Amino acid sequence: MLTFNDNKAGMGGLDKEKITKVIEENTSASYSSFSKKQQSRIDEKVAEIKNRIEKATREEKQKAENSMKNLEIKLEASRDLSRDCVCIDMDAYFAAVEMRDDPKLRTIPMAVGSSAMLSTSNYLARRFGVRAGMPGFISKKLCPELTLVPGNYPKYTKVSRQFSEIFMEYDGDVGMMSLDEAYIDLTEYVANRTEKRIFTRHRYGGDCPCWLPRVPEDEDIENLQFEDSECTKCSKNRRAYFDDVEFGVGREEVVREMRFRVEQLTGLTCSAGIAANFMLAKICSDFNKPNGQFVLENDRNVILEFLEKLPIRKVGGIGRVSEAHLQSMDIRTVGDMLLQKALFPLCFSPLAQESFLRTALGLPGRPSSSDPRRKSISVERTFSPTSDFQMLCDVHLEICQMLEEDIRKAGVIGGKTITLKLKLSSFDVLTRSLTPSDTVSSLEDIQKYSLELLEKEKGKEIRLLGVRLSQLVFEEEKKSKTITDFWNDAKQQKPLSSPEDADEIIMMDTRPCPICGADVENQLEILNRHVDECIQKMTDEESPELICISVETKKKVEKPVVFSKKRKIQEKKPAAKKVATIDSFWKKE
DNA sequence: TACATACAC
DNA sequence: CATGGTGTATGTA
Numbered sequence: 001m002l003t004f005n006d007n008k009a010g011m012g013g014l015d016k017e018k019i020t021k022v023i024e025e026n027t028s029a030s031y032s033s034f035s036k037k038q039q040s041r042i043d044e045k046v047a048e049i050k051n052r053i054e055k056a057t058r059e060e061k062q063k064a065e066n067s068m069k070n071l072e073i074k075l076e077a078s079r080d081l082s083r084d085c086v087c088i089d090m091d092a093y094f095a096a097v098e099m100r101d102d103p104k105l106r107t108i109p110m111a112v113g114s115s116a117m118l119s120t121s122n123y124l125a126r127r128f129g130v131r132a133g134m135p136g137f138i139s140k141k142l143c144p145e146l147t148l149v150p151g152n153y154p155k156y157t158k159v160s161r162q163f164s165e166i167f168m169e170y171d172g173d174v175g176m177m178s179l180d181e182a183y184i185d186l187t188e189y190v191a192n193r194t195e196k197r198i199f200t201r202h203r204y205g206g207d208c209p210c211w212l213p214r215v216p217e218d219e220d221i222e223n224l225q226f227e228d229s230e231c232t233k234c235s236k237n238r239r240a241y242f243d244d245v246e247f248g249v250g251r252e253e254v255v256r257e258m259r260f261r262v263e264q265l266t267g268l269t270c271s272a273g274i275a276a277n278f279m280l281a282k283i284c285s286d287f288n289k290p291n292g293q294f295v296l297e298n299d300r301n302v303i304l305e306f307l308e309k310l311p312i313r314k315v316g317g318i319g320r321v322s323e324a325h326l327q328s329m330d331i332r333t334v335g336d337m338l339l340q341k342a343l344f345p346l347c348f349s350p351l352a353q354e355s356f357l358r359t360a361l362g363l364p365g366r367p368s369s370s371d372p373r374r375k376s377i378s379v380e381r382t383f384s385p386t387s388d389f390q391m392l393c394d395v396h397l398e399i400c401q402m403l404e405e406d407i408r409k410a411g412v413i414g415g416k417t418i419t420l421k422l423k424l425s426s427f428d429v430l431t432r433s434l435t436p437s438d439t440v441s442s443l444e445d446i447q448k449y450s451l452e453l454l455e456k457e458k459g460k461e462i463r464l465l466g467v468r469l470s471q472l473v474f475e476e477e478k479k480s481k482t483i484t485d486f487w488n489d490a491k492q493q494k495p496l497s498s499p500e501d502a503d504e505i506i507m508m509d510t511r512p513c514p515i516c517g518a519d520v521e522n523q524l525e526i527l528n529r530h531v532d533e534c535i536q537k538m539t540d541e542e543s544p545e546l547i548c549i550s551v552e553t554k555k556k557v558e559k560p561v562v563f564s565k566k567r568k569i570q571e572k573k574p575a576a577k578k579v580a581t582i583d584s585f586w587k588k589e
Numbered sequence: 590t591a592c593a594t595a596c597a598c
Numbered sequence: 599c600a601t602g603g604t605g606t607a608t609g610t611a
Contacts, residue, residue: 025599138601
């Protein structure tokens with residue numbers, strides 16, 4: 001049913017039927033009936049679509065076809081094949097971080113999440129059908145030996161900051177879609193890149209399993225230079241091999257270089273897609289996963305050919321429901337979309353028509369709202385279903401307190417509209433909202449208005465409560481000055497790296513380690529590693545992270561001013577998302 | 590404006 | 599035992 005799809009990578013050749021059966025057997029009655037309800041809603045819509053096509057008159061069909069033809073001409077005129085867009089996606093991100101920091105997890109099936117929900121699974125676990133979005137307790141049935149690791153979001157956030165700094169050197173306006181996904185416009189960088197770059201590559205071997213990347217077992221290491229040392233973590237001997245690697249000037253080479261640097265810095269691999277726009281780059285990033293990249297030539301025919309056989313579900317924005325709708329029109333691949341485009345006006349809204357046609361042509365989505373500011377802020381929690389109103393009020397108060405705190409941290413003064421979200425024990429979701437004449441800002445206001453809404457739902461058995469504030473009012477921001485100052489300060493202190501003096505960094509000058517004073521090769525990744533070792537030596541056993549960026553290096557993050565030269569009007573990157581705040585997971589009464 | 594849906598990660 | 603949390607966009611009334 002709709003519980004399991006093998007859309008994502010890593011599941012070749014497993015027994016789908018068996019997995020589906022295990023999932024069904026372990027699905028609760030209430031969830032199962034909710035799923036059925038959802039499915040029948042989709043079926044209804046599908047019937048409606050078929051019906052509309054069936055009973056459309058000749059004139060209507062003709063009109064629809066003309067309308068799509070005109071739209072296609074208009075859209076085709078906007079095609080831009082001049083850009084180098086890159087989407088970089090970390091491989092099994094949360095799981096990879098946990099595996100990096102605990103070698104025992106590298107060889108067993110493992111997932112990050114709770115018994116209620118998994119965020120990621122490693123590739124070994126995926127072979128059992130264990131995947132992101134699946135409840136942990138069902139995963140355990142599919143794979144009894146599965147190890148569940150609770151997520152450590154502050155750590156994932158920190159690591160994400162580390163590698164986004166690398167991307168920032170290539171595109172000052174890099175868009176982080178989430179902790180593990182980056183959109184990079186390389187056009188300008190590639191155009192200006194005239195020289196190859198050489199990096200020292202560090203890889204590890206010996207008895208110490210801690211550091212990554214490892215030298216492959218089958219590689220001939222006869223002629224590699226190395227250095228032995230005692231690992232500060234496991235006390236075993238670690239052998240660090242090093243050699244030079246070169247990266248040329250084309251976009252593929254530059255992307256290889258970025259991926260190389262990410263792995264050197266964090267010990268994590270990522271995959272990349274390269275194409276004429278971000279919509280295509282995102283699809284491509286999935287093609288050679290894990291630890292690979294895929295380029296789609298900036299050529300109309302090549303793009304259309306690539307899309308012809310591509311299942312529609314691989315396209316960003318087409319989910320379970322749209323897939324079903326389109327399938328009812330015999331559309332399974334993007335190629336089919338192009339063949340059937342004349343039917344769109346009979347079944348879909350104008351926006352949906354355009355969006356599907358853009359997809360079919362390999363064009364990016366409509367650039368959306370130019371206001372980069374966030375539009376809403378919310379907190380929601382799931383708990384054991386209850387209709388006890390006092391209990392719901394207690395939860396509600398806590399949620400309001402958390403929301404108020406988040407609002408303050410976000411530099412938001414208040415908002416016009418307050419929305420209460422409820423999920424019933426049946427899994428049905430309701431929202432109730434109101435817009436008072438005055439802006440809602442204090443904890444008291446938030447609580448008062450949302451409680452008003454909650455009171456009207458007395459008696460319902462509820463499993464989730466949420467409160468959202470929208471139509472936000474922001475603090476007057478004078479941030480740009482701060483950032484500039486920050487950058488100027490950093491510049492005077494001799495920054496570790498910047499595009500202008502990139503060559504100096506690659507060439508081998510040294511720089512004293514701020515911790516131990518020893519001369520260290522002045523290359524960002526190497527320096528970070530060294531500093532990290534030093535810090536580990538002198539500090540705790542506490543921090544489980546192997547790689548931790550130095551404080552100095554961190555300051556360099558804020559430098560978009562320098563890089564953002566005038567850029568052509570272009571497709572909007574997906575908006576950067578706020579990092580979720582984590583608190584201990586509470587549940588039960 | 591209010592509410593529901595769909596989607597991404 | 600047991601199916602998440604945050605945010606955006608869009609359709610419809």
